[in-house]
Amino acid sequence: MEFSVDDLQNAADEMELIPLVKRTVQTYGADWFVFVTLHPSDYSDSRSTYRFLIGCRPEWCQLYNANRWYLTDPCLEYARSNTAPVLGSVLPVQTAGQRRMLVVAAEYGFRSFYIVPVHTSERGRIGILYLGSEQAPEQMEPRFHDARPFYRALAMELLDWSSGAVREEALQTTGLTHEELRILRLVKAGFTATDIAAELKVSSITVYRQFQRINEKLGVARITAAVKFADEHDLLA
Known part of the structure; x- marks a missing residue:
């Protein structure tokens, strides 16, 4: 079942949105997804502007947060300054800590992965769609590449939805x-x-x-x- 823009944008909350997105990415071969939005100027320890939509194993997210991998995540580093999707096998990785993060990610469903950044303006919020599969890279990466137009469209819609949710939350809170x-x-x-x-x-x-x-x-x-x-x-x- 492919996603409908109307269905996605009309999702009232994350509880409605996440199952819809998960079913949709699975039709293109991915097993899991995570979507992150953030303000590109946010390098603080708290990462207060970060928002996550979680469509993967909760144990992976718990490890990610416990190890504070969001501070050094090579996927986030790539997405801050790039707009082209990148296959996991060619993602730039600089440190032993980053390599360790990817090894653990593979154990929790991201043996193959695809990173889809989305930027709507020069200084506004950006989004990063993580897609993961239990399959080996040589099997799954061609499928990720073939589905590139769909994943880029999905990432843009998710950024629109998430930005609206962030805005509404801030208005109600302040x-x-x-x-x-x-x-x-x-x-x-x-x-x-x-x-x-x-x-x-x-x-x-x-x-x-x-x-x-x-x-x-x-x-x-x-x-x-x-x-x-x-x-x-x-x-x-």
């Missing part, structure tokens, strides 16, 4: 209003408080008060930090 988001967009565009006051036809004092309310909602000290948070959570798109 309570930012449309007016406050407009102010953040103006700050991101380089407007000063005086410029914003003129644009909104209010006083500079009013703008600074709005800055303070926004900062309080987001738990940050400066409006530039508020802009960074909003940008990382797709609120300024």
Whole structure:
């Protein structure tokens, strides 16, 4: 069963989305998938912008997190600066730790794997679709390659869905209003408080008060930090 864009985008939550995607990738030979979205500027230890859709063995994800492999994952490193899909056999691997991660991944269903990066803009969130198979690379990699157009389309749809979910979660959590988001967009565009006051036809004092309310909602000290948070959570798109 191939995926329907409408079905995918209308999935209410991960519980609806994951089985649909898993059944779909299995029709093209893959056994497992993981889809990750992140903001490319996020190199923090917490990786607070990372979001995962898990369609593989939970034991693998537990090991991945326990070993903090997200800090050195060669698949993520590749996807940050590349848009072309890559077969696991030719993925650049630099360190012993990265090689160890891939050895363990093979034990949990990713004996063969295919990495499909997706970027929608120069600085916005990116997505990485991991596809895994129990089959040997010489058997499975030609099938991955032949299905490349489908997997790229699927990755784009998953990024759209995930970005929307991140945005909705951030709006509900922070309570930012449309007016406050407009102010953040103006700050991101380089407007000063005086410029914003003129644009909104209010006083500079009013703008600074709005800055303070926004900062309080987001738990940050400066409006530039508020802009960074909003940008990382797709609120300024």
